[in-house]
Amino acid sequence: MTTPTSDNPLLDFSGLPRFDAIRPQHVGPAIDGLLAENRALLSRLESAPATWDGFAAPFFDANERLARAWGVVGHLHAVMDVPEWREAYNARLPEVTRHFAELGQNQRLFAQFKAIAARPDFAALDAARRRIVEHELRDFRLAGAELPEAAKPRFQAIQEELAALQAKFSENLLDATNAFAEYVADEAELAGIPADAVAAARAAAEKDGRAGWKFTLHMPSYLPVMQYAESRRLRERLYRAHATRAAEFPELGSQPEWDNMPLIRRILALRAEEAALLGYASFAEVSLVPKMAGSPAEVLAFLRDLAAKSKPFAERDMAELREFAAAQGHDRLEPWDIAWMSEKLKQARHGFSDEEVRRYFPEDKVLAGLFGVIETLFGVRIAPDAAPAWHEDVRFFRIEDATGGLVGQFYLDLYARETKRGGAWMDDAVTRRRTAAGIQTPVAYLNCNFPRPVGGKPALFSHDEVITLFHETGHGLHHLLTRVEELAVSGINGVEWDAVELPSQFMENFCWEWQVLRGMTAHAESGAPLPRELYDRMIAAKNFQGGMQTARQIEFALFDLLLHSDFDPAGQQGVLELLEEVRREVAVIFPPPWHRFPNSFSHIFAGGYAAGYYSYKWAEVLSADAFAAFEEASAGDSVLDPAVGARFRDEILAVGGSRPALDSFKAFRGRAPSAEALLRHSGMIPA
Numbered sequence: 001m002t003t004p005t006s007d008n009p010l011l012d013f014s015g016l017p018r019f020d021a022i023r024p025q026h027v028g029p030a031i032d033g034l035l036a037e038n039r040a041l042l043s044r045l046e047s048a049p050a051t052w053d054g055f056a057a058p059f060f061d062a063n064e065r066l067a068r069a070w071g072v073v074g075h076l077h078a079v080m081d082v083p084e085w086r087e088a089y090n091a092r093l094p095e096v097t098r099h100f101a102e103l104g105q106n107q108r109l110f111a112q113f114k115a116i117a118a119r120p121d122f123a124a125l126d127a128a129r130r131r132i133v134e135h136e137l138r139d140f141r142l143a144g145a146e147l148p149e150a151a152k153p154r155f156q157a158i159q160e161e162l163a164a165l166q167a168k169f170s171e172n173l174l175d176a177t178n179a180f181a182e183y184v185a186d187e188a189e190l191a192g193i194p195a196d197a198v199a200a201a202r203a204a205a206e207k208d209g210r211a212g213w214k215f216t217l218h219m220p221s222y223l224p225v226m227q228y229a230e231s232r233r234l235r236e237r238l239y240r241a242h243a244t245r246a247a248e249f250p251e252l253g254s255q256p257e258w259d260n261m262p263l264i265r266r267i268l269a270l271r272a273e274e275a276a277l278l279g280y281a282s283f284a285e286v287s288l289v290p291k292m293a294g295s296p297a298e299v300l301a302f303l304r305d306l307a308a309k310s311k312p313f314a315e316r317d318m319a320e321l322r323e324f325a326a327a328q329g330h331d332r333l334e335p336w337d338i339a340w341m342s343e344k345l346k347q348a349r350h351g352f353s354d355e356e357v358r359r360y361f362p363e364d365k366v367l368a369g370l371f372g373v374i375e376t377l378f379g380v381r382i383a384p385d386a387a388p389a390w391h392e393d394v395r396f397f398r399i400e401d402a403t404g405g406l407v408g409q410f411y412l413d414l415y416a417r418e419t420k421r422g423g424a425w426m427d428d429a430v431t432r433r434r435t436a437a438g439i440q441t442p443v444a445y446l447n448c449n450f451p452r453p454v455g456g457k458p459a460l461f462s463h464d465e466v467i468t469l470f471h472e473t474g475h476g477l478h479h480l481l482t483r484v485e486e487l488a489v490s491g492i493n494g495v496e497w498d499a500v501e502l503p504s505q506f507m508e509n510f511c512w513e514w515q516v517l518r519g520m521t522a523h524a525e526s527g528a529p530l531p532r533e534l535y536d537r538m539i540a541a542k543n544f545q546g547g548m549q550t551a552r553q554i555e556f557a558l559f560d561l562l563l564h565s566d567f568d569p570a571g572q573q574g575v576l577e578l579l580e581e582v583r584r585e586v587a588v589i590f591p592p593p594w595h596r597f598p599n600s601f602s603h604i605f606a607g608g609y610a611a612g613y614y615s616y617k618w619a620e621v622l623s624a625d626a627f628a629a630f631e632e633a634s635a636g637d638s639v640l641d642p643a644v645g646a647r648f649r650d651e652i653l654a655v656g657g658s659r660p661a662l663d664s665f666k667a668f669r670g671r672a673p674s675a676e677a678l679l680r681h682s683g684m685i686p687a
């Protein structure tokens with residue numbers, strides 16, 4: 001492009017992002033320029049020759065420039081959330097969002113992709129390019145591009161009403177959550193609650209100008225009470241309030257106008273109508289089109305099989321809990337006792353402190369352990385590298401192949417900061433592809449929120465944090481070890497939504513391997529590796545109530561799938577009755593009749609998980625089964641088998657979205673996925 005913007009570092013795509021030069025004032029001109037450039041190009045492309053080189057290649061090139069520049073802005077907004085960056089990001093967010101939304105609705109672009117697919121030489125296009133065109137056509141069709149003109153206004157109206165209803169669902173839930181507060185005046189009622197939760201409750205009351213302690217329905221306040229509070233009255237109060245949020249009866253702060261049930265019925269009806277307009281039998285069918293799972297029937301069979309295999313263990317977990325409670329003098333376990341009694345049982349059986357474990361995981365040992373696993377499995381070398389970054393904490397590394405060739409690079413931003421978004425995540429900075437200049441190597445951001453080093457000593461990570469680091473690195477490897485040369489299916493691009501967590505959850509497994517842990521740990525004072533006896537207790541605690549937890553996840557997933565496939569929103573059966581039916585089939589815990597779980601199930605009514613909640617278990621099955629290939633090859637020795645690692649890299653990581661995830665899995669494993677490994681890893685081994 002000839003636009004004279006070379007003085008704007010955000011528009012320099014020649015290499016790594018220029019974090020040393022990019023400032024908030026560069027955002028407006030850069031993004032405005034790219035948007036204008038893209039619009040001009042698009043209007044030319046609408047009538048360009050319908051070939052890969054004439055249309056698709058320049059189309060994806062233009063998108064990449066905008067996505068890369070905007071990606072840097074989004075990244076800085078997430079890791080440097082100071083007012084100047086927040087303002088720069090928010091000022092352009094609506095326009096960028098609108099631009100990409102319009103692309104998905106552009107009939108002329110749809111016509112161009114259709115024309116490419118209709119060409120006699122389409123079959124001669126390489127597989128990755130064919131798949132990209134097929135993805136584009138699929139997404140246009142799901143967005144209503146092929147509806148008869150007469151049906152389009154209705155389809156559009158459905159989308160808009162759904163968006164508004166889903167937003168309202170969240171708002172009702174948030175308002176109901178915020179409306180409740182329990183002020184505790186009597187210190188005796190705090191017995192059992194951890195000191196940090198008590199301190200937070202005291203600070204919250206103080207902020208309201210009240211004496212005593214304030215507890216709310218937000219997780220950091222709610223959970224410690226449910227797990228640890230000796231006061232049954234306090235637990236019951238919070239449980240009732242939590243269970244009846246956004247429900248129809250005015251109880252414990254919730255208002256009837258926040259009732260989410262009418263919204264649920266309307267959302268389900270609209271989704272069913274949308275599916276019918278698109279020519280599908282149910283919304284579940286629509287949801288599964290871009291996913292790995294083939295049909296609602298396949299997902300139902302998957303969930304019911306897992307339910308049948310895990311239910312005996314869920315029942316065993318429940319019986320064990322009742323027995324333990326009875327021995328403590330609690331013959332009747334109320335719903336608000338379960339988490340609290342479970343915690344007591346866990347402490348009695350497998351008690352150890354997370355802080356004790358943390359002493360064994362200094363940062364340098366953990367990173368060396370992680371890199372060692374990657375190097376051994378995938379035949380690469382990871383070495384420190386240098387690049388401008390956004391903060392002095394950030395480290396930068398390069399991955400090289402056996403001959404020293406550059407494979408990819410990544411930023412590692414480990415520590416929590418006030419200006420950093422919470423949680424941990426992987427993001428792509430540059431995606432691997434072939435350009436006129438050759439291969440563009442991929443670059444990733446790995447971001448965590450771990451405690452930083454204090455007092456000149458190395459940072460110490462909890463075992464959970466180590467697992468998080470391995471998880472995000474798994475996403476990073478999916479992005480970085482790709483060999484695909486077409487951007488739209490390179491790395492994690494184009495990978496089915498229910499298969500994206502395979503590499504990340506796969507990597508978590510190594511954090512539970514004795515061979516790996518022994519070499520990855522050194523006590524902060526003594527330098528000794530993790531003792532075997534402590535490791536055994538960690539494993540036992542990991543699988544604690546595994547049956548009950550699995551049953552709960554299956555209950556949610558089955559309810560979600562049936563609601564969106566085998567349920568008539570206008571029919572006789574109510575949403576709550578369907579949930580009851582699902583519980584009779586798979587659950588071991590039966591909440592009281594006034595419990596309104598659906599009213600707070602935002603994953604499926606306000607988030608992107610509609611007819612997709614099953615994905616959690618689906619991806620766990622895939623990752624556990626993939627890891628089992630390493631266990632089988634190890635024959636009791638080290639699971640770090642380079643031959644199996646090379647196969648995992650070749651068949652799963654390297655191919656990214658360029659072929660269906662099921663084909664990739666089968667190519668790696670030699671067969672379809674099986675749930676046996678997940679059951680075994682979760683301690684559910686039939687006697």
Ligand code: ZN
Pocket residue numbers: 471475501504
């Ligand atoms: Zn993940």
